[in-house]
Amino acid sequence: MNSALFINGLRFVLLVLTQVLIFNTLNFLGFINPLVYVIFFYWYPIKSNRALFMLTAFLLGFMIDFFSDTLALHSIASVTVAYIRPVIMRFCFGVNYEFQNFSFRNTTKIQRLTFLGLLVLIHQVVFFSFEVMSLSHFLLILKKVFATGIVTLIICALFSSLFSPQSE
């Protein structure tokens, strides 16, 4: 339990620093700043207290907001993703994810990628809708969601295969 706490805490800090120091300054093609910290929600233990998970998500979003002067935009997106995650998991892995012996190792690659993709998509949609906050810029939101979403998904997929957690 303590090692899980330690690993998640370390991940939290490292993801915040990676996000604000590297990916927020990337500006690929002028506007693409992948929000890679979404992978925190992918890595977070499956069997965990939901309330604690949401509070952690809020804190993660808030820290990134604090650094990037976008107060509470990242928090909104993170809390929403954390709240919806069980639904997405049921959609991707079927009902058996609720069983005791469920782990990522006995899922297929496609299932994991769908799971990651949906997390990224929901996060992007919520984030950019609230960032722009007007329907007159609908095309701008769409453009940002898709361009940034695809880059985020690619980087997160690379991250997840690079640092695949052994303990889970």
Next chain:
Amino acid sequence: MQRIINFILSYRNAFLYGFLMVISLVLTIRSHSYHQSRFFNSSKWVSGNIYGTAANISAYFGLQEENQRLVEENEELRRLLFNNATPTNPILPDSISTTYEVISANVIKNSFSSPRNYLTIDKGKNHGTATDMGVITTKGILGIVENTSNKFSTVQSVLNTKSNINAKIKNTNHFGSLKWDVGDYNVVQLVDIPRLVPLVVGDTIVTGAMSSIFPENIPIGVIKKYDLDNSRSFYHIDVELFNDMSNIKNVYLIINKNKEEIQELEARTQNE
């Protein structure tokens, strides 16, 4: 009563979600309508120092380019100095020596891809910065100081939907407001220029004399294209910035020594 408690307990996650959402929304809406939060912004000690360290390291990779830019500016300033009688390109107005004071600073965090962009610079209250000071680069205007801590300040970029700066067409006195419509990060919009003003694509836009934040005649950009707005009586002008907003390191803060006097006078006049 038992049922109510059971109800709340069974939906506690939804309630928690709602609660956190409300907090975030309130913070978001407040930051839209007024200044960014005074307590949570990147000028604070922790974030300022982390950004400062990172900027220190990454600064080494841009040294050559930055030196080149500073040498060019020195050249320009020397040219002005030697030809003092006829400054062909008055980057800084003559009155600056008496009314305005300048502090140099380094940008340690820059953003230009969101609708509300802020920069963080490495000078704070200890160095004499305060809210509502103008920030410029060697090429043109950059923004206005919004929050300060002891060692750092955040700057509201011109690329911010809340930004509203007085600007005019060079060598005339037709002025309007400079805004940004969240499109291209090198193009801002000048509105409220009356229809009767003759415009040419390529005309230079500079800051106007109406604000106590920027001195007059600081370059902003050139007219890229223009058309009439919905009321058919004012122009809507796209201005291409002189600054490359994606690549900014050395900036200058402008302190207007007469600002308090001007504001006090204006406040007194309006009250009467």
